[in-house]
Amino acid sequence: NFAQLKQPDLIKQACYVNGQWLTTESRLDVFNPANGEQLGHIPCLNPPQVEQAIHSAQQAFNNNQESDWPQRCQQLLRWHQLIMEHKSDLAFIICLEQGKPLNEALAEIEYAASFVRWFADFRQFDHGETLASPLPNKQFQTQHAPLGVVAMITPWNFPAAMVLRKAAAALAAGCTLVIKASELTPFTANALVELAHQAGFPAGVINIVSGDAAQIGLQFCQHGAIKKLSFTGSTRVGKILMTQSAPQLQRLSLELGGNAPFIVFEDADLDAAVAGLIASKLRNNGQTCVASNRIYIAKAVASAFNEKLLARLSALSSGYGWQAGVDCGPLINQHAKTKLQQWIKESEALGAERVFEQVNIASAANFFPITVLNKVTDEMPVAQHELFGPVIALQTFTDETEAIQRANQTGAGLAAYCYSLNIHRCQRLSQQLQYAMIGINEGIISAAVSPFGGINESGFGREGSHLGLAEYQYVKSICYGLG
Ligand code: ADP
Numbered sequence: 034n035f036a037q038l039k040q041p042d043l044i045k046q047a048c049y050v051n052g053q054w055l056t057t058e059s060r061l062d063v064f065n066p067a068n069g070e071q072l073g074h075i076p077c078l079n080p081p082q083v084e085q086a087i088h089s090a091q092q093a094f095n096n097n098q099e100s101d102w103p104q105r106c107q108q109l110l111r112w113h114q115l116i117m118e119h120k121s122d123l124a125f126i127i128c129l130e131q132g133k134p135l136n137e138a139l140a141e142i143e144y145a146a147s148f149v150r151w152f153a154d155f156r157q158f159d160h161g162e163t164l165a166s167p168l169p170n171k172q173f174q175t176q177h178a179p180l181g182v183v184a185m186i187t188p189w190n191f192p193a194a195m196v197l198r199k200a201a202a203a204l205a206a207g208c209t210l211v212i213k214a215s216e217l218t219p220f221t222a223n224a225l226v227e228l229a230h231q232a233g234f235p236a237g238v239i240n241i242v243s244g245d246a247a248q249i250g251l252q253f254c255q256h257g258a259i260k261k262l263s264f265t266g267s268t269r270v271g272k273i274l275m276t277q278s279a280p281q282l283q284r285l286s287l288e289l290g291g292n293a294p295f296i297v298f299e300d301a302d303l304d305a306a307v308a309g310l311i312a313s314k315l316r317n318n319g320q321t322c323v324a325s326n327r328i329y330i331a332k333a334v335a336s337a338f339n340e341k342l343l344a345r346l347s348a349l350s351s352g353y354g355w356q357a358g359v360d361c362g363p364l365i366n367q368h369a370k371t372k373l374q375q376w377i378k379e380s381e382a383l384g385a386e387r388v389f390e391q392v393n394i395a396s397a398a399n400f401f402p403i404t405v406l407n408k409v410t411d412e413m414p415v416a417q418h419e420l421f422g423p424v425i426a427l428q429t430f431t432d433e434t435e436a437i438q439r440a441n442q443t444g445a446g447l448a449a450y451c452y453s454l455n456i457h458r459c460q461r462l463s464q465q466l467q468y469a470m471i472g473i474n475e476g477i478i479s480a481a482v483s484p485f486g487g488i489n490e491s492g493f494g495r496e497g498s499h500l501g502l503a504e505y506q507y508v509k510s511i512c513y514g515l516g
Contacts (some may be wrong), residue, residue, distance in 0.1 A: 034129070038125060047076060051236050056076055059079070060074040061216050061244070063130060066131070073220065075220075077243065082242070083242050083244065086211050090237055091182050094208070094209040097209070102205075102207060106156050109201060113149040113150045120139060120142045126220050127221050129354075133317050148197050148501075152502060161508075162174070173513075174513070178207075178508075180260040182258050182260060183209070183505060184211045184253040184256075185212045186249075187215060188215050190321060192220075193222075196222045199496065202502050207505075208261075213241070213243065213246070214243070222241060255277070261285070266288075268491070271492055275287065285493075286494025286496070290322055290445060291326070291447030295449075295450040296430075297451075298433070298452060300453050301331075303341055308476070309450065309472070309476030315403070319421060320364070323447055325476070326420055326426070327440070328426060328428060329429070329436050330428070346391070351391060351393075351402070363399035365399070370399060372418075379413070380416075383413050384410070385406045385415065385426070386407045403425070404424045410428065411442065437462065437466065447486075448478065449470070450473075453474070469486055
């Protein structure tokens with residue numbers, strides 16, 4: 034438990050408002066998804082307390098000067114340094130509250146921290162422009178201005194990365210923040226905020242609240258001081274937030290669910306394709322929005338691919354994330370498990386065949402065996418839904434046109450993957466797959482330099498890269514009359 038941390042005082046059972054940790058009588062309990070043990074609790078704030086957090090962010094933004102950005106970048110760099118110094122504690126917190134194995138949790142911290150570093154470094158290169166004027170008596174210029182107070186709502190699957198990808202960009206832009214992390218995994222976010230406190234961000238620049246998610250979401254959407262809401266989570270909740278924020282035309286970034294196709298052509302390196310599938314499918318036990326979901330294998334290589342896949346899967350272990358050598362942790366909760374069981378059952382009734390089920394998994398409630406289904410079709414629930422778990426649903430296809438057409442047949446538009454060693458085919462796929470992120474002969478595709486985000490039902494807005502900074506700015510166009 035948390036007593037094993039090198040610095041147990043990173044655990045804050047509190048909210049952070051105007052530079053201070055505050056607790057309330059009313060609480061939400063937090064549990065370890067691997068063994069059901071209670072890890073602690075967080076406050077359940079009432080609307081006036083959330084209002085205090087928004088107000089303090091507003092005050093801090095009002096105190097902001099345009100020329101403050103070098104100090105803000107120094108604070109970001111200091112924050113990055115502290116996160117890296119405490120990475121083993123932070124990884125342990127993720128492991129306990131979210132369930133992923135320690136090595137994956139450590140990789141998450143490094144990935145998450147890379148955004149803090151990247152935005153701190155990049156800010157100095159961000160600038161407006163002086164435009165070539167077609168008019169003798171006018172000069173035109175643009176400036177990039179921070180939006181103001183930004184609210185962030187983040188999910189449980191990457192408790193550190195989802196917070197830092199947003200927060201680093203918004204802070205570099207000069208915004209101030211009110212964060213609501215997932216109530217399932219609040220302690221990672223709280224520990225990061227404690228390190229931000231130590232890094233010297235002024236009071237009010239970063240605030241973190243917890244409580245009734247729907248009520249806080251509504252309060253964010255209706256609050257005139259909040260100029261932008263950045264959300265990562267389900268498409269269902271993304272649509273609720275967009276509807277709620279419409280009356281005040283709040284700016285939004287929505288990073289929602291995916292349903293990624295993973296296509297293996299007959300000219301692929303099959304060993305690389307198997308490794309890429311395992312990486313993209315089983316990272317975080319399948320609980321990522323970019324996880325491969327509909328897996329299309331060229332008929333000519335289907336049996337060879339399956340054989341290699343099953344051989345690799347049999348070597349994987351599932352268990353408590355804090356134990357050495359564990360490849361897969363638990364699912365986040367019972368609901369995630371019953372959903373998967375139901376979709377598998379319905380798909381089997383339609384003709385899917387279970388060809389692999391992992392043995393030797395931990396017996397605790399939220400564990401789920403890696404399961405491979407063959408003879409899947411696009412109409413089956415396991416292809417229609419974003420599975421968010423270790424279920425590998427294999428389909429076959431005959432030619433490239435068919436593969437592309439079927440891969441594009443979904444409302445989602447986040448990630449897609451394909452494996453082929455034919456350069457022309459790879460180029461065609463990069464153009465014809467209607468997805469916002471494409472992995473070509475690669476299963477792990479995200480980095481701070483590269484825009485992350487979706488189209489269609491996967492939402493809009495980008496995180497990382499210069500586009501990630503622009504999400505928290507507005508462009509001012511200035512016209513100087515020259516007389
Ligand atoms: P997931 O299915 O990945 O848990 P959710 O969309 O339910 O995704 O949750 C993502 C985040 O959205 C969490 O922080 C959760 O507390 C929050 N959330 C859930 N329901 C609402 C809502 N009605 N309004 C605002 N936020 C919500």
